[in-house]
Amino acid sequence: MVLKRLRKVLQGFVEKVERVVQKAAEKATTKTISEKDVDEFLQDLLMELIESDVAFETAEKLVEELRKRLVGLQVPRGADTRKILEGKVHEALVELLKTGWRHIDLVSEAKEKCRRGEPLVIVFLGVNGVGKTTTIAKFAYMFKKAGLTPVIAAADTFRAGAQEQLRLHAERVGAVFVGGRYGADPASVAYDAIQMAKSRGYCVVLVDTAGRMHTDIDLMEELRKIVRVAKPDYKVLVVDALTGNDAVEQAKFFDEAVGVDFVVLTKFDADAKGGTAISVVDAIKKPILFLGVGQRYEDLEPMEPEKLVAKLLS
Ligand SMILES: Nc1nc2c(ncn2[C@@H]2O[C@H](COP(=O)(O)OP(=O)(O)OP(=O)(O)O)[C@@H](O)[C@H]2O)c(=O)[nH]1
Numbered sequence: 001m002v003l004k005r006l007r008k009v010l011q012g013f014v015e016k017v018e019r020v021v022q023k024a025a026e027k028a029t030t031k032t033i034s035e036k037d038v039d040e041f042l043q044d045l046l047m048e049l050i051e052s053d054v055a056f057e058t059a060e061k062l063v064e065e066l067r068k069r070l071v072g073l074q075v076p077r078g079a080d081t082r083k084i085l086e087g088k089v090h091e092a093l094v095e096l097l098k099t100g101w102r103h104i105d106l107v108s109e110a111k112e113k114c115r116r117g118e119p120l121v122i123v124f125l126g127v128n129g130v131g132k133t134t135t136i137a138k139f140a141y142m143f144k145k146a147g148l149t150p151v152i153a154a155a156d157t158f159r160a161g162a163q164e165q166l167r168l169h170a171e172r173v174g175a176v177f178v179g180g181r182y183g184a185d186p187a188s189v190a191y192d193a194i195q196m197a198k199s200r201g202y203c204v205v206l207v208d209t210a211g212r213m214h215t216d217i218d219l220m221e222e223l224r225k226i227v228r229v230a231k232p233d234y235k236v237l238v239v240d241a242l243t244g245n246d247a248v249e250q251a252k253f254f255d256e257a258v259g260v261d262f263v264v265l266t267k268f269d270a271d272a273k274g275g276t277a278i279s280v281v282d283a284i285k286k287p288i289l290f291l292g293v294g295q296r297y298e299d300l301e302p303m304e305p306e307k308l309v310a311k312l313l314s
Contacts, residue, residue, distance in 0.1 A: 033073040033081060041085045042067055052312050053275030055245045058282045066092060090309055093278060097305035101287035104262070106139075106204075107146040109233070114203035119151070121194060121205045121230055125223065125254050126238035128211035131266035131292055133162070135238050136206050137169035141297035143204050144173050150204040153193030154179040155186035155226055158210035158219070166208055173297060176202060186210065186222060187229040194230060207232065220257050227258045234261045239280055241265045241272035241291075248283045255284040265303065266292030274312035277303070 042063045049059035066089060075084050110120035122139065126132045136152060143150045152170045154177065156162040163179045170177035178196060180189035190207045197205045207230055212219035227235065237260040239247050254260055265277055268291040277288050288303045 029077050030074045031077045033070055033075060033085070035071050037081055038067055038070045038085070041070075041082060045089060048313070049275060049278070052273035053242070053244045053279075055248045055275075055279035055283075058248065058279045059275075061282070062092070062096075062278070086313070090313060093309045093312065094305045096278060097281055097288070097303075097308060099281050099285050099287060100262075101289070101303075101305060103302065104289055106234075107143060107148065110143065110148055110203040113233070114148075114201070117198065119194060119197040119203055119205045120234075121207065121232040122234045122236055123190070123207040123209060123227060123230055123232040124236050124238055125209055125258065125260070126211060127213055127250055128159075130211065130238045130240040130243075132211055132238045133165055133169065133208060134295065135236075135264050135266060135292055135300070136166070136208050137173060138292065138297050138300040139206055140170065140175040141173045142300060144175060148203045149174065149176060150206050151176045151178055151193050151197045151202045153190050153205055153207040155189040155193075156208050156210040157182055157184045157186050157189065162208070162210070175206075185225075187225045190226050190230040205230075220253075224258055235259060236261065237263045237286075239263055239265055239276065241268045241274070241276045242270060243276050245279075247276045248279050251280045251284045251286075255286065260284060260286050262286055262290075263288040264290045264292060264300075269293040269299070274308050277308055278312070 046059055046063050049062065050056060069092070070085060070088060075081060106120065113120045124132050124136055140150045140152055152166055152175045154163045154166040157180045167177045167179060178189060178193035180186070186209065193205050193207065207226065209223055209226055210219060212223065235258055237251060237254050239250060243250070251260070251263070263280055263286060265280070265288050281288060291301045291303050293299045293301050
């Protein structure tokens with residue numbers, strides 16, 4: 001009995017010693033990342049993010065969040081601290097870009113809806129000149145290539161030339177064009193296109209909207225009406241990758257006005273560093289699913305978070 005108790009006490013003692021030895025060994029093989037290491041690193045990172053077109057506020061916020069994660073981190077002694085910190089930044093940015101992100105198969109969704117006698121309706125939003133019209137043409141091309149003839153609804157009855165531009169794209173990719181005269185109600189153009197798609201069995205309707213300055217109250221009201229009438233499956237915000245700081249304002253405004261489902265980031269080929277992607281996702285917590293990478297119809301790619309972050313930090 002006494003022996004048994006003694007053995008138990010001894011065993012506890014041995015375990016305690018083992019724990020102390022293990023901790024000491026760990027201490028000898030690891031080091032703690034200090035506030036000083038992190039401060040220097042994050043100062044450089046802040047500059048790098050801003051130079052890569054991340055909006056200033058977003059960059060500052062990111063850096064603060066990273067500081068919390070990094071100070072006090074245990075890393076192997078002798079390891080390259082900077083490399084480890086860079087790895088952590090890469091991880092954090094990829095995590096951010098994966099907010100709500102998924103592989104989306106619009107063609108399968110369109111086919112599925114079509115079987116139920118309904119077209120897949122996508123409304124495109126964005127300010128002037130971001131590449132909305134070109135993006136719609138690229139989507140139309142994608143559907144056409146997959147064997148679905150899309151209907152393009154030119155619900156931009158505001159800008160001179162918008163109808164002609166889209167009609168030309170529709171002809172080139174083999175899509176059906178539904179337009180309206182200048183000044184006509186854009187919601188009715190969208191409605192007509194959807195009715196036409198339903199009655200003739202087209203599986204997709206792509207709705208263009210006037211490229212509005214997000215400060216224009218009347219145009220935003222008009223946009224809400226288009227969305228109310230069209231009841232789209234997706235509201236897609238088109239953002240120019242070269243926009244920088246203003247992209248945050250645009251994204252927030254459209255998201256608050258009508259709700260954005262996902263974003264297409266255009267002109268990614270034109271020396272874009274990728275920072276706009278970070279700012280937009282951080283601002284509205286909606287994913288960027290596609291990148292526009294050129295002016296040709298086939299220049300539309302799925303966004304890959306790892307690839308984009310690698311480019312951003314290169
Ligand atoms: N390099 C490059 N250029 C693009 C891309 N997407 C669009 N563009 C170009 O950007 C310019 C503006 O594109 P549009 O599609 O007319 O822009 P929009 O947003 O429809 O313009 P509004 O109708 O005025 O609102 C055109 O010269 C396009 O060829 C892209 O991914 N890469």
